[in-house]
Amino acid sequence: MTRHPPLELRRTAASVDAEALFRTLAAGYEDVFWLDAGAEAAQGWSVLGVGERDARGPGDVRLDCVAGAASDEPPFRGGWVGWLDYESGAFAAGAPAAHSEGGPAWLRVTAAVAVDHATGAVWELGDGNLLGSLSERSETKRVERAQRVEALPDRTASARHTPDEYTALIQRCRAAIRAGDAYQLCLTTRFLVDGPHDDVETYLRLRSATPAHHGGFVRIGGRALLSASPETFLHASGGLIRTRPIKGTRPRGDDPASDAALAAELLASDKERAENVMIVDLMRNDLSRVCVPGSIRVDGLWEIESYPAVHQLVSTVSGQAASGLTARRLWDAAFPAGSMTGAPKLSAMTLLHELEGAPRGVYSGCFGYVGVDGALDLAMVIRSILIDGEHAVIGAGGGITWGSVAAAEVEEVATKARAPLAALRADLPDAWRR
DSSP, rough: OOOOOOEEEEESSSOOOOOHHHHHHHOOSEEEEEOOTTOOOSSSSSEEEEEEEEESOOOTTTTTSSOOOTTTSSSSSEEEEEEHHHHHHHHHHOOOOOOOOOOOEEEEEEEEEETTTTTTEEEEHHHHHTTOOOOOOHHHHHHHHHHHHHHHHEEEEEEEEEEHHHHHHHHHHHHHTTTTTTTTEEEEEEEESSOOOOOOHHHHHHHHHHHHTTEEEEOOOOOEEEEEEOOOEEEEEEEEEEEEOOOEEEEEEEEEHHHHHHHHHHHHHHHHHHHHHHHHHHHHHHHTTOOTTOOOOEEEEEEEOOOEEEEEEEEEEEEBBOOOOOOOHHHHOSSSSSTTEEESSHHHHHHHHHHHOOTTTTTEEEEEEEEETOOOOOOOOOEEEEEETEEEEEEEEEOOOTTHHHHHHHHHHHHHHHHHHHHHEEEEEEEOOO
16 A cells, blocks of 8 residues: 555634634535534534545555554544445354445545644644635525525334334344344344435534534535434544443433433443443454454443433443554454444344344444554544435444343333434424324
């Protein structure tokens, strides 16, 4: 692989309104991204930029000998931004998979702006002047399109499965678990909202309603991924590989007392703790294939993280990258993520292919950046929307164990789908609202 040098890095005296810059970039460029630390973020980095489509992608980048970025400099110094879809990963792992809906997509970044939310520092990457204004005509065209889309009435989504059909699939999952074919299965479904859609305004509504530390907007070749993901799939810096699987969900309460009670119920749930620890064990096994023997650690177990719509049960697993480890070898070992398959992974993916009977697409995949210097940060594609032409797709699901209660699992799917659908100004189908 031809190595690309890091982009030129310049700290500026400017302050940045990230939302305004995003609107301008999205109006002027077809291929654009915003890796977003979240609305009102007080820590972390946001990176906005543009790039050129790269079919080969960053798979050959080495992750084992990276010096971590200086503490005041952006963690991303140039490289690739994009996504991996679920079906391509399942097929590469040896599982049967539905026909891919477009496959992986990557941009090689040519210019970007990075914002440090802890200090307010702004950095420019590359030769482009993204902080300079783009054409007024491009902005006018964006506003005209937004006005046409916003004038449409609110819509109702269609669903791949009815609640009754999803309940029947849950029972089939439980039967497979009882038979010993799996310990846990992450069963998913899909909601579709016909367009047109304004991807920019939809994303701004999504991030406002459900800010998340790994949110993002990535538009490549006319397809736009809009995400309010709270889940880190893989992070690499200084040769340390880390994953933070989420398993266990409760809705937020209507008042402080009920909210605290729901968080406590999640933490105390035997079913949720068992589900979480099964995925932790799976991820420990996955990372052990590509990390230094004896370096795997569980740095956090069963930690509650709270977001505007849900409480989540989160754990953290890490390991030291083995000599010669590349991004592709890491993906071969760990992708698709165990939190979106179940365990054992290959058996789970095989069963889910039969049960779900249709592709997941980018949902259940991952997105983010791979740096030319070997830094990597990929989030799970959950709480997300994919807009492709006149269609917008939202995936949602949950982990099924022997102890699952079907009514609770159906409600969890509805809870997860509500915020992305609201960003599209769409409602759940009637049956799912009930």
